[in-house]
Amino acid sequence: MHDVVIVGAGPVGLFVAGELGLAGCSVLVLEREPEPHTPWRSFPLGMRGLSGGSVEALYRCGMLPALLTASGVPETPVSDKPAPPRTVGHFAGMMLDPADVDLARLPYRLPSPASDGIMTSLEAVETVLAERAEKLGVEIRRGVAVTAVTQDGETVAARAGEQVYPACWLVGCDGGRSAVRRLTGFDFAGTEPQFTGYLALATLSDPEKLRRGFALTPAGMYVTMSEPGHFGVMDFDGGAYDRSRPLTREHLQSVLRRVSGTDVSLGDVHLASTFTDRAMQTTTYRRGRVLLAGDAAHIHSPLGGQGLNLGLGDAVNLGWKLAATVRGHAPEGLLDTYTAERHPIGARVLDWSRAQVATMRPDPHSRAVQAVVRDLLETHDGTTYVFERTSGTSLRYELGGEHPLVGRNAPDFRLADSTPLGELLRDCRGVALDFTAEGHLREAASHHADRIRYATGPALDDLGLGAVLVRPDGIIAWAGARTPDRGAFDRAVSRWF
Ligand SMILES: Cc1cc2nc3c(=O)[nH]c(=O)nc-3n(C[C@H](O)[C@H](O)[C@H](O)COP(=O)(O)OP(=O)(O)OC[C@H]3O[C@@H](n4cnc5c(N)ncnc54)[C@H](O)[C@@H]3O)c2cc1C
Incomplete structure (x- = not known):
């Protein structure tokens, strides 16, 4: 029997596994897919933005150099003063200028090689996390789809076919359609979609007809990425498109034409998928001996790219608490601080996603909101606010304590001999x-x-x-x-x- 079985070898499951392995727990990760490499996880479709907060967490664990190499990102030399961010991203498709971030509003920062976000891919993140977890003694079994979860007061077990995997604890990190969530009876509540989103890599016969980057249009929004033919479209159909249907080139072209207001033509579609802005969260992250983390606990639209960052934050928060519980030295109630601390953060991210959807809607009210937001984003306060919300800088758990740093990520303190x-x-x-x-x-x-x-x-x-x-x-x-x-x-x- 293992101390912990983790269902799902995505980034969140692998991070939790590594943290438990570090503490000497016996950990088994069960992953449905037989192969870790898929075009959906590698560049360009698997491209993901990691916020400064996530980069910091990976840096603290010693994984930043390997991640930068795997992502093809050069190391940033540490400057004497905290550096301004290189990118801030966007809000509802409206881009922000990093020069507008007011650094004076961000106290208690120290120079660090991890002060900024990076662009990477799911594959790069998973490769680095899997290597660390395996080095720390974690076993990852691929090609095992969990179909049942049972628990009593003392143990929990995952079942895949005839095979049973008993453990003291089970963590469901099996993504947005989590089987663990459903099988354990977690309540999943939230809001239904406003749009159907399409993500594709295709040959565009006349790409010059589309704008570069984000384009808010009278019919929705589309975005073209740096890789030619890589684009996304958001069609405000109330999420009505039947996503179980095969996605045809004709349908994709007609949606892209309607939303972009152009007669752009699609050639071959190499890869395409759909998503929505359905925003749901479980009401708790723990039921008995089963815990949830990452997309298994919360889903929302990928706008503003926060799901991975939110999930990694869950993993970092849960790992040491579960390890202390397994090893029997956790103070009373420590494990329940996981839901208490992370649930409100998840709820805030869901609302951030909803606020963007409400701003983007192609109707006169939302267009009026867009005009107001655009003006605000041109101010230092507006840009700094968005930066604080998306970079992880504003994260603060309510731990009591008088000093404003309590509950926040520690700055990169260095002792005089430079030990970080x-x-x-x-x-x-x-x-x-x-x-x-x-x-x-x-x-x-x-x-x-x-x-x-x-x-x-x-x-x-x-x-x-x-x-x-x-x-x-x-x-x-x-x-x-x-x-x-x-x-x-x-x-x-x-x-x-
Ligand atoms: C187009 C797009 C762009 C995005 N961009 C960003 C971004 O820039 N920044 C950001 O922070 N987030 C982004 N996200 C969100 C991010 O990708 C997810 O939030 C993140 O991958 C969630 O990680 P996870 O480990 O919780 O789940 P997943 O990555 O979904 O991993 C779950 C794993 O569980 C496995 N699994 C599922 N069911 C079972 C089962 N029954 N048994 C065993 N294994 C199972 C799956 O095979 C999978 O490997 C984006 C998402 C999309 C769709």
Whole structure:
């Protein structure tokens, strides 16, 4: 019997698996597809934007260099000051200028090689995550489709055909049509679609008839990507298109013509699929011994590309909490903080997607909203707001605590010998960083050495703090003043470890 069975070897399942493997748990990943490589996961159709927050998480785990190589992205040299973002993306197809981000509004940032988002592919992310998980002892079994899940108070089991896979815990990371979600009886609630989206790679006879990038039109929206013939179309049909039907070239061409208002012609269609903006979320992320993460727990339109980032955030948050639970040293209620912390973040992303859909609709009311939003996006405040929402910068869990950094991703603190915080976090323990000259917290931290790594010394920049306690997911659990309060430190340790 395994400690944990994970259903789905997508990016989220693989990240959770790696975190559990790091903590020494026995982990089995069951994946339906026999082959990890498909054209839907590699470039150009598998292209995905990773936000600064996701890049930071991968950096902390030591995976950034491998991911940059797999994605063909050059490493960014670390500058003396936090650098402005290279891209901000768009809101409802309206592009933003990174130069408009007001860096002064983003306090507590430190220079880091992971301060910006990158463009990558699902395949690159999965390759790097699978390699790490396997190195950490995780077994990935491909070609196994889970069809039943049963649990009692003590154990849970996944079934695939005649084969049964028992475990102490099961994590459903099996995507938007999750079997685990359905089989375990999770409630899935939300809003029905406004549009049918089409994504295709095709030969366009007259590509010059289409605009480059995003185009909001009186009939919907289309977008052309950098790879010739790679485009998306959003048709506001109320999601009426029957997606179980084979998608024909004629249908795709007629939708593209109608939405773009052109007579563009399609030649061969190499790959095409449909999606909608149905926005649903399970009401909880845990039922007994079954947990959900990633698209299995929440779905929404791919507009603004946030699903992968949201799912990786789930994985980072869940991994260490489940590991501590498996190993028997989790404080009471730790595992339930997973739903408490991540559910509101998921709900915010669903609303972000809905807000874009409401802005894009081809009707006079939405067109009026577009005009207002366009004006706002031309201001520093507007661009900075969107950047904060999409980059992960605004993420803050409600953990109490007076310092504004508590509940946020830790900045890339570096000790005077240049050791970055991330390097200290790579053994699934929390980290107490004590910047005081006399090692004020040394004695207090020594009582928790099995769960907390203690590091002391002046930092290159301590942001005016005396010490911080960082959870294994990189979140600041506690921040102490120049002379840190040992009692408050102890209370924070007992709460999380
Ligand atoms: C066109 C498009 C563009 C996007 N762009 C972005 C972007 O730029 N940025 C971003 O953050 N997000 C983006 N997304 C969303 C992102 O791709 C998903 O949110 C992300 O892949 C979810 O990861 P996951 O691991 O939860 O699920 P998935 O990637 O769907 O992985 C689930 C895995 O589970 C397996 N599985 C399913 N059922 C079973 C079963 N019964 N038994 C065993 N295995 C099973 C599947 O084969 C699959 O490998 C985009 C999505 C689309 C469609």
